[in-house]
Amino acid sequence: MGKIRKRFEDQVIAVANAIANFPKDRNLLVASHIDADGITSAGIISTVLSDLHVPFHLTFFKQILTGDVKSVVSKGYDSVLLMDFGTSHIEFLDRIAEEGLEVYIIDHHQPTLEYEPGRLLILNPYFHGLDGSREISTSGLAYLIAKKMGGYEHLLPIAIAGAIGDRQHEGGFHGLNRKLLKYAVDSGLVRVINEVNLFGGPKHPLLFALERTVDPYIPGITSDQSACFEFLTNIGIEPMKQGAWVTLRDLDEQKKRILVSELVKRIASESGKASAAKKLIGEIYYWNFEDDSSPIKDLRDFSTILNACGRMGYGGFGVALCMGYRGWYLAQALKVYQEYRQNISSAIKNILSNFKERVYVHNGLAFISGEDIIQDTMIGTITSILLGLKEFEQVEIAIGFSKVNDNYLKVSGRAKANTGLNLGKVMSEISVNLEGEGGGHRLAAGCTIPVKYKDKFIKELSARLSP
Ligand SMILES: [Mn+2]
CATH class of the missing domain: 3.10.310.30 (Diaminopimelate Epimerase; Chain A, domain 1)
Structure with missing residues (x-):
């Protein structure tokens, strides 16, 4: 292990120790970003803190401006843990820390200045020569911290979903992310397959898979069920056969090729076809311990749903899913996701027309x-x-x-x-x-x-x- 990696490891251990030994009589505010990376990070840390019986409050921020940071530090808590933000406010936070507030930061955003670790306890890969935009996300950092405490390997798929939310999987995972994925696969937590990238995976009814796919967004298809029906019929794929919904798995290779090429035509022009096709076919990451029929079996779908929850103001549903709750919470999250799709689709239509x-x-x-x-x-x-x-x-x-x-x-x-x-x-x-x-x-x-x-x-x- 190189010197730099050693320093990074040491910092992971330092933060893990601080959390593990957090005094229960101090009050703690955990503040995170509302995107999928921020929600998964919050989910992982919330699991750890709950197990440690550390009382804390959790809050989310959408933009993370100086005003937000100021509001976090002025609420009167003894300690604050900022996740997926904070790096760009180091100078300010350092001054606040001098006045007695305990500040922890777990973040992977680029710093604007070199910082000598002083009063803040900060874990940011950029300070250790690692590329935070490609190699690891905040959820990955949160996982590394949890793992140091032992017994949290099962949270790894959640960390991977966070990295997917920050698009670190595009073009294949790199660096630390690659290692985390390999570990997840080797330990049977995650399965990676190459498949057409539609919502719900190969066993989901194709009609609904098309309707529910937001990433990639398919103009005229996403969020429009009757258009999906017409599209499938027009390219010779019956949405239903003998009373059962047709899924990706039911298609032969030729039909699958037709489906992909017709979808690519919908998304991109001639020159953009290669990248659109790449988005449509690629690595799918399956959460092995999730039911086959679960809408969050595919970690990309999980990430999309978490992001939707955050953006629509329901980050708490996302945290509940990360902490292992299903049932009502999952049903609520899916409802929010539906509304989110409708919002996106009407905004895109509005701009294009x-x-x-x-x-x-x-x-x-x-x-x-x-x-x-x-x-x-x-x-x-x-x-x-x-x-x-x-x-x-x-x-x-x-x-x-x-x-x-x-x-x-x-x-x-x-x-x-x-x-x-x-x-x-x-x-x-x-x-x-x-x-x-x-x-x-x-x-x-x-x-x-x-x-x-x-x-x-x-x-x-x-x-x-x-x-
Ligand atoms: Mn992030």
Whole structure:
């Protein structure tokens, strides 16, 4: 083990020890991000804390701005544990820690400054030479901490679902993620197969699988059952045979090929076909201990459902699923997921049918005005989906706008692979100059800016990206 890896390991142990020995008379606030990575991280840590009989409160944040961090530290708790955020507020948190608040951070976002571990106890792979955007997510870090305490191997599939939520599986898992997946497979927790990537897996009725697939988003199919019926019939696949729903497993290879190629046509133009096909066929990660008929058997579906719960304001259902609850909680989560699909589908339809008014494309850069029609918690997802559609074939980077309130805009940026640009860094720099703030990863980032600076933001970003 290299020196760097050793330091990373030591830090995992340090955080694990701190949690294991957390004094029960101190009150603790756990604050996490509302996406799938944040919810799975919260689920893993909540399981551990419950087992330790440590009382704590759990809360979720959607944007994680300085204001949010300030509100976390001002609530009067003795200790706070920030998950999937906090790295970009180290300086501020360090000052607060000096005043007596105990601060723990488990995060994988890029730091904006080098930090010498001092008063904060922080676990971030970037401080140890590891690439937090590809090699491990917060849920993976939470798992490593749990594992150090012993007996938490069964939580590994949950950690993998978190990494999937942050799209770290795309192009295959790397680094620590790869190791975690290998361990999950070797120990029989997860099974990996190559299959058509539709909701519910190979045994799910094809009609509903199509309707429920959000990732990839299939224009005219996602969330429209009668269109799915028509689509299948038109390409010669009967949705029902002898009174039983037809599933992926019932199709022969030729029918499967037709299905995929017709779906690819729906999603992408000629040039985008290869990447759309890649999204449609790929590794599926099965949670072995989940029932075959369970809607969260496929860890990508689990991740999508958790993300939907968070975005729609029901992160708690997601945490319950991570802690092993099913029944009513799962039924509620599925209801939320249905509403989420409908929201996405109507937002996409709205943008595409008002393309001229809503989208401004220039030099491979698209600006999408989603104010008044897209919630600030959904704009990132919608921007990602739009960037993959054929209408955005010429676009390398898409920037979506939505309203936080009357004074502020949420801006979400998504880049196609290999633009060579660090979107998180660029968005952080531009927003800071415009009385805003933000950051994120290389290919996915976000920021908040005052409404009055929208045009300036567009101008500055365009200038930064022009050759
Ligand atoms: Mn994350």
